[in-house]
Amino acid sequence: MMMDDVQARTPGVLRRIIAFPLTLLIIEFLAIGIGASLISALLLDAVPRDGPVHFLGALLTAVLTILIYLGCRRWIEWRANDELPAVTLLHELPLGLLIGAALFTLATGIVAVLGGLRVERFNGIGAIWAMLALAVTSGVIEEILFRGILLRHLEAMLGTWAALLITSVLFGAAHLSNDGASLFAAFAIAMEAGILLGAAYLWTRRLWAPIGIHAAWNFTQGWVFSVPVSGSNTTNGLLITVREGPDWLTGGAFGLEASVVALVVATGAGLFLLARVVKHGGIRPPMWKAGKINP
Numbered sequence: 001m002m003m004d005d006v007q008a009r010t011p012g013v014l015r016r017i018i019a020f021p022l023t024l025l026i027i028e029f030l031a032i033g034i035g036a037s038l039i040s041a042l043l044l045d046a047v048p049r050d051g052p053v054h055f056l057g058a059l060l061t062a063v064l065t066i067l068i069y070l071g072c073r074r075w076i077e078w079r080a081n082d083e084l085p086a087v088t089l090l091h092e093l094p095l096g097l098l099i100g101a102a103l104f105t106l107a108t109g110i111v112a113v114l115g116g117l118r119v120e121r122f123n124g125i126g127a128i129w130a131m132l133a134l135a136v137t138s139g140v141i142e143e144i145l146f147r148g149i150l151l152r153h154l155e156a157m158l159g160t161w162a163a164l165l166i167t168s169v170l171f172g173a174a175h176l177s178n179d180g181a182s183l184f185a186a187f188a189i190a191m192e193a194g195i196l197l198g199a200a201y202l203w204t205r206r207l208w209a210p211i212g213i214h215a216a217w218n219f220t221q222g223w224v225f226s227v228p229v230s231g232s233n234t235t236n237g238l239l240i241t242v243r244e245g246p247d248w249l250t251g252g253a254f255g256l257e258a259s260v261v262a263l264v265v266a267t268g269a270g271l272f273l274l275a276r277v278v279k280h281g282g283i284r285p286p287m288w289k290a291g292k293i294n295p
Contacts, residue, residue: 018076021287025153028072029145035068036061036141044137049130058133062140069144083148083207092204096212099200103213103269104220107262108227114261116249119239123226126236131223139215146171147201147210159286160202160277168194178231180253188263189230193217196270202277217266221256228255 017023043057066084073079111117146167154163172190175181193214200210222229226237231254243250251258277283284290 019078021153021156024077025149027076028069028149028153031072032065032069032141032144032149036065039064040137044133049133050127052129055129055132055136058136062136065141065144069148083205085206088204088206089208092206092208093212096200096209096214097216098212099209099269100213100216101220101224103196103266104217104256104262105224107256107259107265108221108225110261110265111243111249111256111259114245114249116245116259116261117225117241117243117256119241121240123236123238123240126223126226126238128223128237131219131235131237134222134229135215135219138218139211143197143201143207143211143214147197148207151198151201155284157287159289160283162286164195164198164202164274167198171197175230178254179233180228180231180255180258182252182254182258185231185251185254185258188258191263192257192266192270194270195274196266199270199273199277202282203273205282225256228253230257231255 011019018027039061043061044054047054047057070081070084073081073083108117112119150170151163151167154166157163158166168190171194172186172188175189176183176186178185197210197214200213201207203209218229221227222232222235223237225239225241226235227241227243228234243256247258248260250256251262256262
């Protein structure tokens with residue numbers, strides 16, 4: 001029997017259950033969550049954070065996580081690699097890195113002009129390896145989980161708007177347990193990252209751009225400006241900075257991500273990208289209106 005004939009056959013009940021977006025969401029989220037955790041424990045937890053070996057371990061962790069995800073796409077979803085294709089890597093990843101670094105630098109600059117941040121001294125390379133590792137792992141793992149899996153499968157079921165809302169809320173809520181977190185900090189993360197990174201994914205329908213934005217945003221705040229990343233301990237980065245003033249301006253213990261300035265800058269950029277998605281017809285209806293499971 002020819003392969004085309006096999007693929008043309010109506011899927012069985014088990015296959016239809018597995019191919020349903022909610023089933024795929026659960027299977028893939030568990031696969032990535034458990035897989036990435038085990039890999040991180042093996043490659044990162046026992047390695048000193050202050051050297052290049054830690055960064056190389058983070059790179060390998062990211063690559064292996066991507067391979068697990070692509071394996072899920074290929075062997076569970078029966079789909080080709082259209083979200084992390086090598087052909088767009090050298091274009092979309094650097095673009096994402098540029099956007100993420102530029103947005104956080106702009107927000108930091110505005111806070112500094114308003115008197116909420118000042119540079120004390122130049123520090124040299126500081127904790128560059130630890131921050132590179134954090135940028136790589138958070139960018140890859142979190143974007144696969146929240147945009148590649150949650151957003152994509154929720155969109156197939158509920159439509160684009162509901163999926164973007166739910167994943168934004170979940171992403172903000174996931175940061176509530178961080179040090180220095182507050183309800184406003186979670187709201188800020190939901191608006192800044194949820195909308196911006198979700199829109200970046202919907203804009204390209206690939207993961208390279210949101211991975212780049214996420215990684216560069218974290219690296220710029222943690223290493224370039226030595227600002228706590230989502231409530232983490234302050235790092236010794238390129239520039240030693242001091243934040244002073246009201247929490248609405250500086251973000252308080254959580255870091256500049258909880259600043260109203262960062263909220264406006266990042267959310268504004270996200271809404272700009274989202275407008276492009278709408279303009280180019282990238283908004284998908286829920287499955288009961290589409291009459292089928294969205295691809």
